[in-house]
Amino acid sequence: xxxxxxxxxxxxxxxxxxxxxxxxxxxxxxxxxxxxxxxxxxxxxxxxxxxxxxxxxxxxxxxxxxxxxxxxxxxxxxxxxxxxxxxxxxxxxxxxxxxxxxxxxxxxxxxxxxxxxxxxxxxxxxxxxxxxxxxxxxxxxxxxxxxxxxxxxxxxxxxxxxxxxxxxxxxxxxxxxxxxxxxxxxxxxxxxxxxxxxxxxxxxxxxxxxxxxxxxxxxxxxxxxxxxxxxxxxxxxxxxxxxxxxxxxxxxxxxxxxxxxxxxxxxxxxxxxxxxxxxxxxxxxxxxxxxxxxxxxxxxxxxxxxxxxxxxxxxxxxxxxxxxxxxxxxxxxxxxxxxxxxxxxxxxxxxxxxxxxxxxxxxxxxxxxxxxxxxxxxxxxxxxxxxxxxxxxxxxxxxxxxxxxxxxxxxxxxxxxxxxxxxxxxxxxxxxxxxxxxxxxxxxxxxxxxxxxx
Amino acid sequence: xxxxxxxxxxxxxxxxxxxxxxxxxxxxxxxxxxxxxxxxxxxxxxxxxxxxxxxxxxxxxxxxxxxxxxxxxxxxxxxxxxxxxxxxxxxxxxxxxxxxxxxxxxxxxxxxxxxxxxxxxxxxxxxxxxxxxxxxxxxxxxxxxxxxxxxxxxxxxxxxxxxxxxxxxxxxxxxxxxxxxxxxxxxxxxxxxxxxxxxxxxxxxxxxxxxxxxxxxxxxxxxxxxxxxxxxxxxxxxxxxxxxx
Numbered sequence: 050x051x052x053x054x055x056x057x058x059x060x061x062x063x064x065x066x067x068x069x070x071x072x073x074x075x076x077x078x079x080x081x082x083x084x085x086x087x088x089x090x091x092x093x094x095x096x097x098x099x100x101x102x103x104x105x106x107x108x109x110x111x112x113x114x115x116x117x118x119x120x121x122x123x124x125x126x127x128x129x130x131x132x133x134x135x136x137x138x139x140x141x142x143x144x145x146x147x148x149x150x151x152x153x154x155x156x157x158x159x160x161x162x163x164x165x166x167x168x169x170x171x172x173x174x175x176x177x178x179x180x181x182x183x184x185x186x187x188x189x190x191x192x193x194x195x196x197x198x199x200x201x202x203x204x205x206x207x208x209x210x211x212x213x214x215x216x217x218x219x220x221x222x223x224x225x226x227x228x229x230x231x232x233x234x235x236x237x238x239x240x241x242x243x244x245x246x247x248x249x250x251x252x253x254x255x256x257x258x259x260x261x262x263x264x265x266x267x268x269x270x271x272x273x274x275x276x277x278x279x280x281x282x283x284x285x286x287x288x289x290x291x292x293x294x295x296x297x298x299x300x301x302x303x304x305x306x307x308x309x310x311x312x313x314x315x316x317x318x319x320x321x322x323x324x325x326x327x328x329x330x331x332x333x334x335x336x337x338x339x340x341x342x343x344x345x346x347x348x349x350x351x352x353x354x355x356x357x358x359x360x361x362x363x364x365x366x367x368x369x370x371x372x373x374x375x376x377x378x379x380x381x382x383x384x385x386x387x388x389x390x391x392x393x394x395x396x397x398x399x400x401x402x403x404x405x406x407x408x409x410x411x412x413x414x415x416x417x418x419x420x421x422x423x424x425x426x427x428x429x430x431x432x433x434x435x436x437x438x439x440x441x442x443x444x445x446x447x448x449x450x451x452x453x454x455x456x457x458x459x460x461x462x463x464x465x466x467x468x469x470x471x472x473x474x475x476x477x478x479x480x481x482x483x484x485x486x487x488x489x490x491x492x493x494x495x496x497x498x499x500x501x502x503x
Numbered sequence: 504x505x506x507x508x509x510x511x512x513x514x515x516x517x518x519x520x521x522x523x524x525x526x527x528x529x530x531x532x533x534x535x536x537x538x539x540x541x542x543x544x545x546x547x548x549x550x551x552x553x554x555x556x557x558x559x560x561x562x563x564x565x566x567x568x569x570x571x572x573x574x575x576x577x578x579x580x581x582x583x584x585x586x587x588x589x590x591x592x593x594x595x596x597x598x599x600x601x602x603x604x605x606x607x608x609x610x611x612x613x614x615x616x617x618x619x620x621x622x623x624x625x626x627x628x629x630x631x632x633x634x635x636x637x638x639x640x641x642x643x644x645x646x647x648x649x650x651x652x653x654x655x656x657x658x659x660x661x662x663x664x665x666x667x668x669x670x671x672x673x674x675x676x677x678x679x680x681x682x683x684x685x686x687x688x689x690x691x692x693x694x695x696x697x698x699x700x701x702x703x704x705x706x707x708x709x710x711x712x713x714x715x716x717x718x719x720x721x722x723x724x725x726x727x728x729x730x731x732x733x734x735x736x737x738x739x740x741x742x743x744x745x746x747x748x
Contacts, residue, residue: 082530089537096544097716103615104716107630110667111708119718158704160668160675162643164634165615186634188643188668188675192704196676215717229674298531301538308545378613380549380556393556395612397636411610411636413556436608443672444608444638472606476560484550485658486568492560495602 081290085302088287091176092305097214098170098179098207105216106165109145112154118142122208122215130223131260132244133253140254147247158192163199167376169316170309171274174283178217179207180273182320184375185221186397196229200373200399202270202320222270225263232440233371233399234407239263265369269324277310277317277425279332284423285310300387307383310425311390311418318427319376319396324366331355335419335426343412343434343451344467346460356458362402369403376414382481389428390418391480396432407440408449413477436471448472473497540620546657547618547627547650554659555613555633561603563594571651571658578664579644579683580699582692589693590662596690610636611644619713625652626660628712633664640671640680645709668703679703699729 101120108117118141121127127141128134135144150156164186172179187199201224206217227233239262261268275281287303290296314333321329331351334340340354341347348357362370374396381392398410417429439447451470454460468475474497479490496503550569557566570576570587577583584593603609611633618629627650635642649661669680682702685692700707707729711722 076527078527079530082527082534086530086534089534089541092541093537096541100617100713101716103617103630104713106615107617107711111706113708116715119715119720121717155706159706160703162667164632188641190674190676192676192679194676196674213717229676294527294531298534298538301542305538305541305545378552378555380552395556397612397634409636411608435610443640445672471608474560474603474605474607476562476603479556483565483568484546484553485656490565492562492565493602495560495604498605 078292081295084288088302091172094172094176095170095309098181099168101214101216102183103165106163109163112149114142114146117145120216122210122217125216126218129221131257132248133257134255136254147251160188160190162188167316167319169313177209181205197226199226200224204270204273223263232407234401236265238266267366267368276329276332277314286423303387304383307387308381311381312379314425315376319374322374323372325362325372327355327358327364333427335428338428341431344453344464346454346464347462349461360455360458371399371401373399388420392416408437410437411435415477415480433477434470469499543620544618547629548616550657551631552613555611558611561601563601567591569659571660574660576662579666580696581683582685582696583694585693597688608637642669643667647709647712665709666702701729
């Protein structure tokens, strides 16, 4: 080839290569978009994990064992109670079916509801794995024969496998399965070997990961996370590029991260509260935070809050003490400046104390949160008691009144509002406007014949 | 030769920023869609949870305002009520005026949402459950609802809440409260029930709006009759499929 043509060909080749090179390799805004996209990946991951676990529950509810087992990674595991570890989808499927009655679907008259509640989901920094703590509230039974409530805590792991999120390990720490008649308060300690019949007939691949005993004995399922406030942890921050083209997206991503962080924070509150871990509970509050429960008045600051928690019993779990305050149904609104937030939650309460009968309760939270140095903390916890009732007697026969202000550990301020719990009625004011009309809720309080409210 | 190379380099450089600009816009547009979908899913969850908070305190007017104008409501076996005005009429006639009365607990607690936004970004579906704690006992309805985004505002367009089980305080071993019917109480519906199904002690598999999250296999609705079989649901369908029907 003549020299000048060779050089021309070379120049053209260089031009073609230069033209084909992604110009963005040199562009810093593309790198910034990559960083922001990565946080969106992680937000979608958290949502995918919540969907996976909830879908698991809905399949198990109807005996769809194939569909439930399909949610697991190929090397996935299931461990429930002291039954041991089942490895791989085929074994998981067989075990779930045996546990659920031994047939595809349910039997006539069978109830097998496993409500999947109170997620605290943590996605890894690289966005490829996750861990989550959940609560399992179970309604089990066979019409004409038996009915039972179940309570347990999941510590699960998830993995993103070639773009698809799957359950890596499901570990349900069974707290109790209590007969509907008499309930958890009159449970006797379990037998030494409290494996299920399914596990006896169909032994696991590995023995249980750890030994523990069900309620009424003490168990605290290990936490996959440190205290979200007092423990070491990453600040909740979206990338901040300084580029005005990216700023609106970065703000929106951070608000979404804030929303998830607050859901996690309140779930963590509940899991500590369940086990009377008052030091950990108090650690979730900001410096001038307030705590108000029912008509006990307002406690100000983490030190005084920690003292006030003793009104719920001594620090730490004890046998025959059940203190489940489930953290449910959140409606979270983060302020546009991302510094504060408000949320309405509710709690279904399962309680018992040694030598006392069990109680059901329910209430509404109207809470406030503050973000300090990238860490969300509770600035106001306000629990409005709807009512408490004796486990056996139920609402038509038993209304347990709220306690008033303690003389032993008095509050800093009287109650913000005076109201009665059941049989009285009260509508805890909404912190947010109507989601459709945008109008303030402004709901008038119902009449109360005792308080004289019209 | 050097001139040719210089020309080639200049051409590549000129093409560079223009290509990057388009690329950035396209990337941001795609990111915006993903962020919007996350925001929308959060809002659809808020709307349904607010529905529950309104039911708890008998706030029927505010509850009806969560619905789009042509929305439908179908709870239990009562049949279908068409339009927001009829939703409000259903609530008021069946349950009385707004406001919870002393001595009543009617908690319809909203749990376990699976919300999926349609690709058009204007419609959504959500599977959710209610956990009812009331003076009357316990209940577990299940929802497969639809939502519409009108002028940027998410509303309920279809509320469909078939019951799984209702029972008194005696508990579900001893006591069953059967499903409601179109004639259970006033007002009568606009349309008959979309599906006839039985509640506990039988069961019905409420069709899933989503495919299996891992395998992607879409849910095939079971077309079994609403009967009280010894082992209904999956087994009955398997038998029918094996018989080639």
